[in-house]
Amino acid sequence: MPMSLEFKERLSTVVQDALAAFGTPFHIYDETGIIQTCQALNKAFTPIDGFKEYFAVKGLPNPTVMALLKAQGFGFDCASVPEIVLARKVGSNAEEIMFTSNNTTREQLKTAMDQGGCIINLDDITLIAKLPAIPDLLCFRYNPGATRQGNAIIGKPEEAKYGLTRDQIFSAYGQALDLGVKRFGLHTMMASNELNYQYMIDTADMLLELAEDVSQALDIRFEFINIGGGLGIPYKPDDRAFNLEGMAGGIIEAFEAFKAKNGWIPRLYMESARFITGPHGALVTSVINHKNTYRDYVGVDASMSALMRPGVYGAYHHIHIHGKPESAPLKTVDVVGALCENNDKFAIQRQLPETREGDILIIHDTGAHGHAMGFNYNGQLRPKELLLKTDGSIELIRRAETMDDYFATLDFKPQTITPGHP
Structure with missing residues (x-):
């Protein structure tokens, strides 16, 4: 099954401390x-x-x-x-x-x-x-x-x-x-x-x-x-x-x-x-919006730029909502990010417990080909990475990207050539 029960339990006991110290979104590894x-x-x-x-x-x-x-x-x-x-x-x-x-x-x-x-x-x-x-x-x-x-x-x-x-x-x-x-x-x-x-x-x-x-x-x-x-x-x-x-x-x-x-x-x-x-990583993200049109959408503060597998491959990643039993009343929703692409979805027509803004979604099995496949389209910035250590402590092992990172390649010495001339 997705994410071992042991990792799920270990994560559940520390996630609030991680949220308070680091904020969402983040990948965390066990x-x-x-x-x-x-x-x-x-x-x-x-x-x-x-x-x-x-x-x-x-x-x-x-x-x-x-x-x-x-x-x-x-x-x-x-x-x-x-x-x-x-x-x-x-x-x-x-x-x-x-x-x-x-x-x-x-x-x-x-x-x-x-x-x-x-x-x-x-x-x-x-x-x-x-x-x-x-x-x-x-x-x-x-x-x-x-x-x-x-x-x-x-x-x-x-x-x-x-x-x-x-x-x-x-x-x-x-x-x-x-x-x-x-x-x-x-x-x-x-x-x-x-x-x-x-x-x-x-x-x-x-x-x-x-x-x-x-x-x-x-x-x-x-x-x-x-x-x-x-x-x-x-x-x-x-x-x-x-x-x-x-x-x-x-x-x-x-x-x-x-x-x-x-x-x-x-x-x-x-x-x-x-x-x-792979099974020893999770993407932790907060619910920030709800939208109800032809479908019901749960908007989170992570985007496909942090986990592209569902959007590109149609891959399934299991999701649970921190603090809510999966036996709670369910609602069929799409879980989406903020990217200007319609495939920016972590789940499509998935049955999940009903959410409120501020709820925490745990997206399973992101320990391989998760953060590594991230990108910057739409100016999206890749999230931080954390390690849940064997002693129960949580270590920041990669900071989140900043706008300075995004613009770094625009800081260069100007250079112009005239074709045909030395």
Whole structure:
């Protein structure tokens, strides 16, 4: 179900203090829940020597949370140079950072490999020629095309812009060998918010089979396979929780069979974000208006700029009203922000207890792809982020944006060119 009962209870006991100190809106994350999920993931894959989770920074790029994850032994999957910088700032070394970019420039690759480096995971065979130097360890991202069914969010693999074909994979590793690369990894990313754990087992099987084929053809051994992320969370009350133990059991069996057949075994890497932090975050917002026209609207002081998933994807995020039981008399409403867009809605025709101005709405499961996907359209300013710590204290871990932030890029040295003249 959305938001654990434990997090809901912890939040309910401190929310009034948070409101008094910080005001709304804000995202708040649950340190206790995040740590418990980290520990559960590490424990599930203990039988695979060298298992490592590379948290996808795009889900929650906050250094305070990232430091928590690093303390649990996590590395970081980065899609941009600023994300690499964040990972380095929390003390991650080169092999604790994986740079999985796409449509990457020479300059980005050079910056990624400078200043301590990282694991380079190339999305396209043409990027080999753009490497500024030959890395000791190199990885390629595989796209199986029509041989696999796509996930509802990512879509059909053959329509995705990511990864190399099977033929390109063999060619890529051959080119890497010729260039003098000594160490290798193999990566894929097939799913997003996938609740069918068998899908992830099938993905591991697919990569192990490919690793065996490439190894036999080119006489190389892979140090790791990375099955990507995509482990889902139960956003809706009737969704089942992801079966982590079932997934781990199936993958462990596949690794054992691979070792028995081949006499060696790669490490297992993953790059989940949503599964790690998603259920352990909430957007807290105040009711500021009610409007009754063709529908009944509840207006809140957060907008789609603070949580775009419902507006862009039609995604469901559960909502409860602080201090009111969900068994209270219900009213069908749209919950809306102030953005000048009709899709600026956190809920559409949702049955919720009747509200008054000043009531507090808790929007569940914003711990990944919530604040991170925020934007400034309409001059909207992104809200603050808080951390509910294990000792019960609340820490501000990102201040709210200000108008000075919004206008900062207009403060620059004037520059004009005349085309055709030096």
